[in-house]
Amino acid sequence: MLLNLESATVRFGGRAVLDAVGLGVAEHEIVCVLGPSGSGKSTLLRAVAGLQPLDSGRILLDGHDQAGVPAHRRGVGLMFQDHQLFPQRDVGGNVSFGLRMHGTPRDERRRRVEELLDLVGLPGAAGRAVAALSGGEQQRVALARALAPSPRLLMLDEPLGQLDRSLRERLVVELRELFGRLGTTVLAVTHDQGEAFALADRVVVMRDGRIAQSGTPLEVWQRPADAFVARFLGFENVVGATVTDGVAVTPWGKVPVPDGAPQGARTLLVRPAGVRLVPADEGLRCTVAARTFRGTHVAVRLRPEDAPLLEAACALRSAPEVGDEVGVEFDGAEITVLG
Amino acid sequence: MTRSAAKRRGNAARLGLMAVPVAFFAVFFAYPVAAIVARGLKADGTWQLGRIGEVLAQSDVRQVLWFTTWQALASTALTLLVALPGAYAFARYDFPGKQVLRAVVTVPFVLPTVVVGSAFMALVGRGGLLDDLWGFRLDTTVWAILLAHVFFNYAVVVRTVGGLWSQLDPRQEEAARMLGASRFAAWRTVTLPALAPAVAAAALMVFLFTFTSFGVVQILGGPAFSTLEVEIYRQTSEIFDLPTAAVLTMIQFVAVGSILALHAWTVRRRETALRLVDASVTARRPRGAGQWAFLGAVVATVAVLILLPLAVLVQRSFGGAGLGYYRALTEDEGGVFLVPPIEAVGNSLQYAVAATAIAVVIGGLAAVALTRRDAGRLVRGFDALLMLPLGVSAVTVGFGFLIALDEPPLDLRASWILVPLAQALVGVPFVVRTMLPVLRAVDVRLREAAAVLGASPWRAWREVDLPMVRRALLIAAGFAFAVSLGEFGATVFIARPENPTLPVAVARLLGRPGDLNYGQAMALSTILMIVCAVALLVLERLRTDRTGEF
Numbered sequence: 026m027l028l029n030l031e032s033a034t035v036r037f038g039g040r041a042v043l044d045a046v047g048l049g050v051a052e053h054e055i056v057c058v059l060g061p062s063g064s065g066k067s068t069l070l071r072a073v074a075g076l077q078p079l080d081s082g083r084i085l086l087d088g089h090d091q092a093g094v095p096a097h098r099r100g101v102g103l104m105f106q107d108h109q110l111f112p113q114r115d116v117g118g119n120v121s122f123g124l125r126m127h128g129t130p131r132d133e134r135r136r137r138v139e140e141l142l143d144l145v146g147l148p149g150a151a152g153r154a155v156a157a158l159s160g161g162e163q164q165r166v167a168l169a170r171a172l173a174p175s176p177r178l179l180m181l182d183e184p185l186g187q188l189d190r191s192l193r194e195r196l197v198v199e200l201r202e203l204f205g206r207l208g209t210t211v212l213a214v215t216h217d218q219g220e221a222f223a224l225a226d227r228v229v230v231m232r233d234g235r236i237a238q239s240g241t242p243l244e245v246w247q248r249p250a251d252a253f254v255a256r257f258l259g260f261e262n263v264v265g266a267t268v269t270d271g272v273a274v275t276p277w278g279k280v281p282v283p284d285g286a287p288q289g290a291r292t293l294l295v296r297p298a299g300v301r302l303v304p305a306d307e308g309l310r311c312t313v314a315a316r317t318f319r320g321t322h323v324a325v326r327l328r329p330e331d332a333p334l335l336e337a338a339c340a341l342r343s344a345p346e347v348g349d350e351v352g353v354e355f356d357g358a359e360i361t362v363l364g
Numbered sequence: 365m366t367r368s369a370a371k372r373r374g375n376a377a378r379l380g381l382m383a384v385p386v387a388f389f390a391v392f393f394a395y396p397v398a399a400i401v402a403r404g405l406k407a408d409g410t411w412q413l414g415r416i417g418e419v420l421a422q423s424d425v426r427q428v429l430w431f432t433t434w435q436a437l438a439s440t441a442l443t444l445l446v447a448l449p450g451a452y453a454f455a456r457y458d459f460p461g462k463q464v465l466r467a468v469v470t471v472p473f474v475l476p477t478v479v480v481g482s483a484f485m486a487l488v489g490r491g492g493l494l495d496d497l498w499g500f501r502l503d504t505t506v507w508a509i510l511l512a513h514v515f516f517n518y519a520v521v522v523r524t525v526g527g528l529w530s531q532l533d534p535r536q537e538e539a540a541r542m543l544g545a546s547r548f549a550a551w552r553t554v555t556l557p558a559l560a561p562a563v564a565a566a567a568l569m570v571f572l573f574t575f576t577s578f579g580v581v582q583i584l585g586g587p588a589f590s591t592l593e594v595e596i597y598r599q600t601s602e603i604f605d606l607p608t609a610a611v612l613t614m615i616q617f618v619a620v621g622s623i624l625a626l627h628a629w630t631v632r633r634r635e636t637a638l639r640l641v642d643a644s645v646t647a648r649r650p651r652g653a654g655q656w657a658f659l660g661a662v663v664a665t666v667a668v669l670i671l672l673p674l675a676v677l678v679q680r681s682f683g684g685a686g687l688g689y690y691r692a693l694t695e696d697e698g699g700v701f702l703v704p705p706i707e708a709v710g711n712s713l714q715y716a717v718a719a720t721a722i723a724v725v726i727g728g729l730a731a732v733a734l735t736r737r738d739a740g741r742l743v744r745g746f747d748a749l750l751m752l753p754l755g756v757s758a759v760t761v762g763f764g765f766l767i768a769l770d771e772p773p774l775d776l777r778a779s780w781i782l783v784p785l786a787q788a789l790v791g792v793p794f795v796v797r798t799m800l801p802v803l804r805a806v807d808v809r810l811r812e813a814a815a816v817l818g819a820s821p822w823r824a825w826r827e828v829d830l831p832m833v834r835r836a837l838l839i840a841a842g843f844a845f846a847v848s849l850g851e852f853g854a855t856v857f858i859a860r861p862e863n864p865t866l867p868v869a870v871a872r873l874l875g876r877p878g879d880l881n882y883g884q885a886m887a888l889s890t891i892l893m894i895v896c897a898v899a900l901l902v903l904e905r906l907r908t909d910r911t912g913e914f
Contacts, residue, residue: 123817
């Protein structure tokens with residue numbers, strides 16, 4: 026492992042912002058830490074960078090304990106959330122800063138700056154003032170600056186957070202392609218699951234300073250570890266249930282579950298696609314409380330009698346109107362028993 | 365590195381930075397002041413605290429206290445009344461010549477009090493312009509003092525209040541208007557509360573400066589009016605009544621301490637988050653006759669109150685004799701000095717350069733140590749300590765230097781460095797106040813960005829902080845230079861007779877009868893004014909957009 030955290034703990038006041046976090050990042054791996062704001066993601070990066078001392082635990086880089094190693098000797102790169110470009114330097118001055126700190130000769134620096142600006146899609150921008158850059162351009166300069174000293178580990182704090190959606194979607198693909206080409210080891214944090222899934226080889230979900238789940242994007246998406254992760258990923262149909270012999274008893278009635286699902290008192294996730302609408306006199310009787318157009322489908326919010334709201338995904342044409350009475354049946358293939 | 369170790373290291377570094385300024389203040393401020401207080405209140409090795417009561421029981425002392433307080437209150441009220449419209453005009457209107465006018469109103473603030481005194485003497489005093497024209501004199505009334513105080517402090521209000529006003533986002537008021545507030549209601553509920561702390565801070569500064577006023581009152585007050593500071597000077601150097609002087613010093617110390625505590629409190633409140641925008645986007649051309657008339661009135665006030673006294677000063681320096689008074693400055697015949705008065709210019713410049721260097725080093729170190737916002741109580745106390753020389757009787761400091769620094773290991777009586785040291789004491793608060801807001805505005809994360817790119821803490825400071833504060837550093841140096849140049853209260857004690865500074869020479873000339881001496885005083889004052897104004901105009905070109913304190 027290139028990076029290893031062993032029960033890393035940081036407390037602000039009495040509160041543990043990082044609570045005995047253990048995490049490893051292998052060489053050439055892209056790991057994305059995903060979590061709501063306040064879950065300790067940024068603190069994690071700052072601790073690895075050496076900007077935030079640990080209260081207990083260890084951080085190892087290449088197997089060496091980093092206690093006592095100041096930030097400027099750790100050889101890791103950090104791209105800040107709002108870039109933190111040096112306002113009094115031009116683009117070239119920003120990108121070459123790390124190279125200067127490492128004593129790279131002038132000619133070599135110039136060559137490298139040009140190369141990096143080409144790489145991030147800003148050829149010939151070295152002489153521009155950073156104040157004159159758009160948000161997307163600033164982000165690219167920040168990336169070039171972080172990459173310039175060839176850090177053994179590149180960390181990104183909400184790398185695309187402040188950009189508009191279409192730019193974000195394009196850049197995330199470019200970034201993954203770029204890191205793959207350069208073989209960069211990356212530890213990124215974000216609150217945006219789309220970004221995390223698109224960028225990462227492995228996703229780590231954080232909650233209240235602890236790691237709630239770790240796995241490939243597909244694993245995390247298909248089998249959220251618990252109700253928190255499921256809800257954070259945007260799933261609403263999460264309830265407590267008692268599972269026996271392929272059937273779960275829920276507030277919505279009896280629901281089929283996949284074969285081999287764990288038995289007993291469990292948390293059940295019903296994906297919207299697993300909620301099928303049928304005529305009102307069949308299945309669970311619900312009123313349509315709201316409908317939201319989502320582009321490819323319509324999300325319909327259903328209110329059963331005496332049970333939590335249910336979210337269903339409907340094709341555009343067959344979506345019911347608000348106030349309609351409908352029936353609901355469940356599709357076992359879209360249901361997951363958590364934990 | 366565990367957290368506590370890192371914190372200890374940060375604290376150690378800060379204490380290291382603070383050590384030099386603290387030592388400087390201990391030796392050159394606390395020790396001389398304490399020495400003079402002890403000299404006054406200690407007899408045969410025991411404290412004679414009963415003397416405090418005795419001194420306070422004297423009716424003329426109570427009268428001085430009363431006059432000091434009410435003239436400071438009146439000066440402050442009058443300054444606010446005259447300068448607040450000016451602050452508004454400078455903040456919200458864009459008009460031709462605004463930059464020049466802004467520099468003009470700041471000139472008085474860096475002018476030596478002695479020059480201010482002589483300028484008003486030339487305008488409203490015996491044989492002054494108004495006396496010549498209409499036989500109208502104010503120099504025997506308190507109005508001359510009050511007007512001179514307004515003249516002197518106009519810039520404090522315009523800079524402190526106007527600086528903030530110009531950066532308040534007008535859209536805040538617009539938001540209030542959209543919610544149904546009238547124009548006045550929007551101003552009262554949105555702008556006024558945001559401005560109030562700045563107004564309070566400015567008022568307190570004006571009160572502080574006028575409460576401790578020395579040169580102006582010394583020259584314009586005559587025998588009738590005397591502030592604490594003037595009285596301390598009189599008791600020390602004319603009557604040699606040290607116990608009374610010591611008690612008066614302590615009274616002033618307590619009063620100034622309370623004012624500064626209040627000031628620190630308002631400054632902290634001012635630092636609460638306000639939406640600030642670039643000043644250049646909030647000002648616009650006046651619209652309609654009413655706004656132009658308002659602007660005209662402001663400009664007229666500046667012309668009468670600030671330009672006129674300065675112009676009269678220059679005019680008197682020529683006073684029918686052409687360049688005669690200036691020529692007389694170069695001659696050694698008056699017997700007032702041991703040297704031609706013009707040599708005071710060279711002395712002053714030398715002293716001021718040395719004082720500026722000291723003030724920038726000491727104040728710069730202090731400002732860096734104070735940069736961190738999460739500083740503890742110890743550091744905040746240090747912050748307040750740095751402000752004290754602004755208000756503690758300069759006369760006391762000067763006299764304290766004489767009696768405290770005259771024996772080994774600190775026998776500096778014969779050294780020229782004594783004058784710059786005393787002047788630097790007054791310069792340090794200006795350096796700290798100018799540097800601190802700028803240093804604090806440097807985002808810590810920029811330093812962190814430099815660190816993760818491989819810059820050591822010292823390198824990060826040099827690469828990130830220094831380029832951003834270089835301008836502030838130059839401005840601070842300029843202020844310290846101007847203040848040192850004009851320092852009077854302490855210098856008058858410690859400047860050697862053969863090496864007078866400009867303000868000391870002016871005061872001595874004014875104290876002598878005869879047209880020649882008067883004319884020479886005016887000529888020297890004009891030279892001093894020009895030197896200060898040039899320093900200031902250079903500053904104005906360098907000035908950052910940040911809301912400074914001065």
